[in-house]
Amino acid sequence: MGLREYIVRRILQLVFTLWAFVTLLFVLFRMVPGDPTTRFVMEYPTPEAREQRVEELGLNEPLYVQYVEYLGQLLRGEFGDSTHYREPVSELIFPLFLNTVVLMFTALIIAYTFGVLFGAAMGWLRGSRFERGGIVATLVARSSPEFWIGVILVWIFVFQLGVLPRSGIGAHGGELTMNVVDRYVNVDFLRHLILPALTGAIYYMATPALLMRNTMLEVLKADFIEIKKAEGLPERTVLYKHAARNSVLPLVTVVAIATGAAMGGSVIIETVFNWPGIGREMVASVTRNDYPVAMAAFFLMGTAVIVMNFVADLAYLYLDPRVKYE
Amino acid sequence: MRSNSRRSFLRSVGAAGAIGTAALAGCVGIDGDEDEDLGEPFPEIQFVFQTSGASPDRNELGHLIADNFEEVGFEVDRQERDFDPLVQQTVVEQDFDVSLLGWGGTPERIDPHIFLMDMHHSDYTDEGGRNTPGYENPEYDELAEAQAREVDEDARRDLVFEAQEMLSEDQPRCYIANEGGDQPYNAERLDSVNPTLGEGLNGFWNFMELEPADGVDEVYFGYGADIISLNPMQDMATPDRQFIRLLYDQLYRFGEDGEPIPWLAVDEPEISDDGTAFTVEIREGHTFHDGEDVTVDDVEFSFDLFAEHSPTYQAYLDGIEEMETSGNEITFHLEEPDATFLSNALAQIYVFPEHIWSEVDDPSEEGDDEYIGSGPFEFEDWEREVELQLGRFDDHFQPPNVDRLIRIPGDADTLIDQIEAHEIDMFGNEPTPTQADRIADDPDLGLATFQDVGHLKLSYNMRRDHMDDVHLRRAMSYCVPKETFVEDIRGGMGTVTHSPISEAVENWHNPDVRQYNDDLEAAEEELEAGGYEWGSDGRLYYAE
Numbered sequence: 001m002g003l004r005e006y007i008v009r010r011i012l013q014l015v016f017t018l019w020a021f022v023t024l025l026f027v028l029f030r031m032v033p034g035d036p037t038t039r040f041v042m043e044y045p046t047p048e049a050r051e052q053r054v055e056e057l058g059l060n061e062p063l064y065v066q067y068v069e070y071l072g073q074l075l076r077g078e079f080g081d082s083t084h085y086r087e088p089v090s091e092l093i094f095p096l097f098l099n100t101v102v103l104m105f106t107a108l109i110i111a112y113t114f115g116v117l118f119g120a121a122m123g124w125l126r127g128s129r130f131e132r133g134g135i136v137a138t139l140v141a142r143s144s145p146e147f148w149i150g151v152i153l154v155w156i157f158v159f160q161l162g163v164l165p166r167s168g169i170g171a172h173g174g175e176l177t178m179n180v181v182d183r184y185v186n187v188d189f190l191r192h193l194i195l196p197a198l199t200g201a202i203y204y205m206a207t208p209a210l211l212m213r214n215t216m217l218e219v220l221k222a223d224f225i226e227i228k229k230a231e232g233l234p235e236r237t238v239l240y241k242h243a244a245r246n247s248v249l250p251l252v253t254v255v256a257i258a259t260g261a262a263m264g265g266s267v268i269i270e271t272v273f274n275w276p277g278i279g280r281e282m283v284a285s286v287t288r289n290d291y292p293v294a295m296a297a298f299f300l301m302g303t304a305v306i307v308m309n310f311v312a313d314l315a316y317l318y319l320d321p322r323v324k325y326e
Numbered sequence: 327m328r329s330n331s332r333r334s335f336l337r338s339v340g341a342a343g344a345i346g347t348a349a350l351a352g353c354v355g356i357d358g359d360e361d362e363d364l365g366e367p368f369p370e371i372q373f374v375f376q377t378s379g380a381s382p383d384r385n386e387l388g389h390l391i392a393d394n395f396e397e398v399g400f401e402v403d404r405q406e407r408d409f410d411p412l413v414q415q416t417v418v419e420q421d422f423d424v425s426l427l428g429w430g431g432t433p434e435r436i437d438p439h440i441f442l443m444d445m446h447h448s449d450y451t452d453e454g455g456r457n458t459p460g461y462e463n464p465e466y467d468e469l470a471e472a473q474a475r476e477v478d479e480d481a482r483r484d485l486v487f488e489a490q491e492m493l494s495e496d497q498p499r500c501y502i503a504n505e506g507g508d509q510p511y512n513a514e515r516l517d518s519v520n521p522t523l524g525e526g527l528n529g530f531w532n533f534m535e536l537e538p539a540d541g542v543d544e545v546y547f548g549y550g551a552d553i554i555s556l557n558p559m560q561d562m563a564t565p566d567r568q569f570i571r572l573l574y575d576q577l578y579r580f581g582e583d584g585e586p587i588p589w590l591a592v593d594e595p596e597i598s599d600d601g602t603a604f605t606v607e608i609r610e611g612h613t614f615h616d617g618e619d620v621t622v623d624d625v626e627f628s629f630d631l632f633a634e635h636s637p638t639y640q641a642y643l644d645g646i647e648e649m650e651t652s653g654n655e656i657t658f659h660l661e662e663p664d665a666t667f668l669s670n671a672l673a674q675i676y677v678f679p680e681h682i683w684s685e686v687d688d689p690s691e692e693g694d695d696e697y698i699g700s701g702p703f704e705f706e707d708w709e710r711e712v713e714l715q716l717g718r719f720d721d722h723f724q725p726p727n728v729d730r731l732i733r734i735p736g737d738a739d740t741l742i743d744q745i746e747a748h749e750i751d752m753f754g755n756e757p758t759p760t761q762a763d764r765i766a767d768d769p770d771l772g773l774a775t776f777q778d779v780g781h782l783k784l785s786y787n788m789r790r791d792h793m794d795d796v797h798l799r800r801a802m803s804y805c806v807p808k809e810t811f812v813e814d815i816r817g818g819m820g821t822v823t824h825s826p827i828s829e830a831v832e833n834w835h836n837p838d839v840r841q842y843n844d845d846l847e848a849a850e851e852e853l854e855a856g857g858y859e860w861g862s863d864g865r866l867y868y869a870e
Contacts, residue, residue, distance in 0.1 A: 032411075033410075033411045033414045033415065034410045034411055034413070034414035037561070038411075038418065039409075039410055039413070039561075039563070040561045040562075040563065040637075041413050041414075041417050041418055042413065042417065042456070043561065043562060043563060043638055044454070044638065046455070046641050047454035047455055049637045049641060050454055052637070053561065056690070085554060085555065085710070086555060086557075086560045086561075086690075086691065092710065095709065095710075096710075096711065154743065158743075159746075159747065165747075165749065166747040167736065167744060167749075168712070168736075168749075169712065170712075172544070172546045172732050172734060172749070172750065173546070173713075173715065173730060173732045176707045176709040176712065176713070176715070271737045272737070273740070274734075274736035274737060274740045274741070274744075276710070276712050280711075281711070287409075287410060288410065289410060
C-alpha cells in the first residue's frame with residue numbers, strides 16, 4: 001500500500017469518526033432534562049410566552065428534523081445561533097477560543113520544554129539524589145489539583161508579594177479590542193498571563209518529564225550510547241544530542257493529544273483566574289442547555305484531538321523509518 | 327424533642343428486632359403483628375432540592391429538612407438537582423411532592439401583587455405557571471383579585487393581610503426566609519454605597535447614588551454571572567434587567583420603597599373616572615444618547631414594540647386597546663380598569679428610540695449594537711465574559727455620581743478574591759460566612775447590608791392526593807429549621823419568614839400570621855390530628 005492510499009484511508013476514517021462523534025454529542029445533549037428556555041421559566045409571566053419561545057427556537061420540531069438540519073448546517077461550516085445569548089455561535093466563541101489557545105500554548109510550551117529537559121537529566125543521572133528528588137517533585141505536581149496549585153500561586157504572588165494581578169486578561173476599564181496584536185502583545189496582558197500559564201505548566205510538566213526519563217533509561221542501555229561515550233564525546237553532547245533525541249519519539253503522540261485536548265481549555269484554570277476561555281463556556285453552555293454552543297465547543301475540541309492524532313501518526317512515519325503504513 | 331427521640335429509639339429497636347427475629351427464626355414467634363391494624367404506609371416523599379454545587383446553603387437546608395421528615399416518620403427520596411433540571415422537573419413537569427426553590431426580589435415585586443396573584447391564584451397552575459403547588463382555593467382567588475382592583479390603600483392592606491393569613495393556614499408553601507445579606511465593597515475607594523431593598527448593591531439607586539472617593543472616576547462592579555442580553559426583546563434574567571434599566575428610561579421608576587415615581591413622566595398619571603384611561607405627560611427637552619429628542623411618539627412606538635416582541639413584558643400590555651398622543655401627552659385606553667397598570671406597564675416598559683428600532687427587521691433576533699437609550703448611563707463597550715463598560719450620560723436630568731461603571735462577570739469566589747486584592751470595588755452577590763469574616767477584618771473593605779423582598783420556600787404539590795391534606799402540609803412546615811438556616815448556615819444573613827411578603831415591606835407584611843418554627847412535636851400533633859399513625863418501626867401510616 002502506498003503512502004497516498006494510506007492517507008486517503010486515514011482521512012475517510014477521520015470523517016467517519018467525526019460523524020459518529022457529532023451524532024453522539026447531539027443525542028447526549030438532547031437527553032439532558034429541560035431545554036434552553038428552562039432557565040427563564042420563572043421570568044416568563046405565562047407558560048404561553050415560553051411555548052412561543054420554544055417554537056421560535058425550532059425545538060418543537062421532531063428530533064430527526066433538528067438532527068438533519070444540524071448536520072446540514074455543520075457541512076456548510078456554520079454552528080448556528082446560541083439559544084442563550086441569541087447571537088451567532090462563531091462570533092461568540094471565537095474570542096474565547098483565542099484566549100484559550102494563547103493561555104494553553106504558553107502553558108504547554110513551558111511544560112514540554114522544561115519537562116523534556118528535566119526528564120532527560122533525571123534519566124541520565126539515574127540513582128542520584130537529583131533523580132529521587134525530581135521524581136518526588138514531579139509526582140507531587142502531577143497529583144496536585146490545578147485549582148490548588150493556582151490558589152497557592154495566588155497566595156504567594158498576589159496576596160503576599162503583591163506583584164501580579166489576581167485574575168482576568170487585562171486591567172479593568174481598558175480598551176476592549178479584537179485586534180490580536182493590541183490584545184495580546186502588551187505588558188498588562190503578559191502580567192495577567194503569568195499565573196494561569198504557570199499553573200497549567202506545573203500541572204502538565206510531569207507527563208513529559210516522567211515519560212522522557214523512562215525512555216531515556218531504555219535508550220541509555222543501547223549499545224550506540226556506549227559507542228558514543230567510547231568515541232570520547234563530551235557527556236553533554238551524548239546526553240542531549242544522541243540519547244535525548246532518540247527518546248523523544250513517544251512524546252510525539254503525547255504532545256499531539258495534549259495539544260488537541262488543550263484546545264478545549266481548562267475549566268479549572270479558567271475559573272480560578274477568571275480567564276474568559278472556551279473551557280468555562282463549554283461547561284456553562286451544557287448547564288444552560290445551550291445546544292449550539294455546547295455542540296460547537298465540543299466539536300472543536302474533539303476535532304482538534306482527532307486531527308492531532310492523525311498528525312501524530314503521520315509524524316511517526318517521518319520520524320521513525322521502522323513504522324510502516326499498514 | 328421528647329417524642330421524636332422516642333421514635334428514633336423505636337426505629338433502631340425495630341432494626342435490631344429484625345435481626346433478632348431472623349436469628350431466632352422458628353424458635354420464638356415474635357413477629358411484629360402489632361402493625362396489622364394500621365392502614366397503608368404513607369408513600370415515600372419525593373423531595374427535590376439543589377445540589378451542593380448549585381447552592382451549598384440550600385443543599386444543606388434540604389438535607390436538614392429531609393432528616394426532620396424522616397425523624398417524624400416519613401420515608402424521603404432526596405432528589406438533588408442542578409438549577410435548570412430542578413426548575414424543569416418541578417415548575418414545568420410538576421414532578422415532585424416537595425420542592426425547595428427561591429423567588430428573587432426585584433423592585434416590581436415590592437408591591438405584594440405578584441407574590442399574591444401569580445404565585446397562588448388558580449389561573450397560574452398550568453405547567454410552567456408560577457403557582458407551582460397547584461393551590462386552588464376559590465375564596466383565596468377572590469381575595470387576590472379584590473386586592474388588585476382595590477385603589478384605596480388601607481382597604482387594600484386589609485385584603486392583603488387576609489390573603490397572607492389564609493396562605494399561612496392552608497400552607498400550599500412553607501415560606502422559609504428572606505435571604506438578604508451582606509455584599510462587599512471597597513470603602514477606601516467608595517465614600518458611600520446605597521444598598522437597596524431586595525437588590526443590595528445591584529439596585530438602581532446604588533449605581534445612581536454611590537459616592538466615589540476623591541480621584542476615583544471608574545467603579546468596578548463584579549457579579550457572578552455575565553449579562554445574557556441587553557435586548558429586552560429576548561429572554562432576560564434579573565441581572566440583565568438591572569443593567570438595561572441604566573441604559574434606558576421608563577415613564578416611571580420604582581423608588582427605593584418600591585413605589586413608582588415619575589421619571590420620564592412629569593407627574594402621576596391622570597386616570598379617567600372609569601379607570602380605563604391613563605394619561606401621561608412626558609418631560610420636554612430630554613434626549614437620547616445620540617442627541618435626538620425623546621418624544622411621545624417614541625413612547626407609543628416602544629409600547630407597540632414590547633407588546634409585539636418581548637417575552638417578558640408582552641403579557642402586561644395585552645389590556646391596551648389603543649394609544650393616543652397629543653403634544654407631550656400619551657393616553658393609554660384599556661379594555662377594563664386595572665389598578666396594576668402603573669406598576670406592571672408604565673413603570674416597566676423602556677422607552678426606545680423609534681429612529682433606530684424602526685429600522686430593525688426582527689427585534690428578537692438582532693437589536694441595536696450601540697444600545698442607544700436615554701438612561702442615566704450610556705453604553706461604551708462590551709466583551710462577553712470580560713467586561714461591560716458604561717459611562718455617565720451627562721445630559722440626563724438626573725445624572726449619576728460616577729463617571730464610568732465597569733461590570734466584571736466571573737466565578738464568585740474569584741471575584742471575592744478580587745475584592746480582597748482591591749482589584750474591584752463592589753460585588754453584587756453575597757460572600758460565604760468565612761469570606762464575610764475575612765472582609766470584615768480588612769479595614770479598607772465594607773459590607774453593605776440589605777433586606778430581601780424575595781423568599782426561599784418549600785412548595786407542596788397539592789395535585790397529588792397524598793399531599794392534599796392541610797394537616798400533612800402543616801406538619802411538614804414544622805420540620806423546617808428556619809432559624810438554623812438563617813443563623814448557622816447563612817451566618818446570620820437574612821430573616822426568618824412565615825409569609826410570602828417580606829417583613830422588609832412594612833406596608834404590606836402581616837406579622838400576625840400562623841407561624842411554623844422548627845418543632846417536631848407540633849408536627850406530630852398535626853399528623854395525629856390528620857389521623858395518621860405510626861408503625862412499630864416509627865414509619866408513618868394512614869389510619870385504618
